[in-house]
Ligand SMILES: [Zn+2]
């Protein structure tokens with residue numbers, strides 16, 4: 519019996535390798551080499567990636583698709599963030615790096631009891647959508663302080679008017695301008 523240098527497992531060396539076999543498997547031999555040749559192995563990996571760039575991209579695309587299928591809401595939120603940032607940037611000429619997270623959105627909906635502020639209907643009868651209390655077109659920010667939950671029909675009826683029916687967590691925004699949002 520020999521003991522694997524990498525994982526410590528006891529193994530029976532093949533009869534041709536008695537005394538020279540140090541690893542239980544090829545995988546362990548490779549792992550051991552990588553562990554002791556970090557810089558070289560990184561360089562080799564980099565060179566391989568450079569030669570096989572199409573494979574790398576394909577792998578990334580595949581992983582992205584799997585992830586998107588797993589977390590569709592998260593990716594929808596990213597798209598919304600990007601659109602909002604483009605609008606804010608084109609309105610003000612400044613660039614923003616803010617992002618509104620899915621968790622923050624879930625919290626807003628929870629705080630409001632999953633009820634649309636205007637028509638008082640509740641999920642799942644309606645679907646709550648993101649509404650900017652101060653519209654982006656009027657200098658409002660895409661951040662949790664400036665977002666309330668409205669159903670789709672109330673949201674589209676409201677259009678670019680600045681009106682909020684404050685829920686508990688939005689009362690403080692009544693006296694403040696959108697400029698005070700942390701994202702501005
Ligand atoms: Zn091993």
Ligand SMILES: [Zn+2]
Pocket residue numbers: 634635636637638639644668669670671672673
């Ligand atoms: Zn509504």
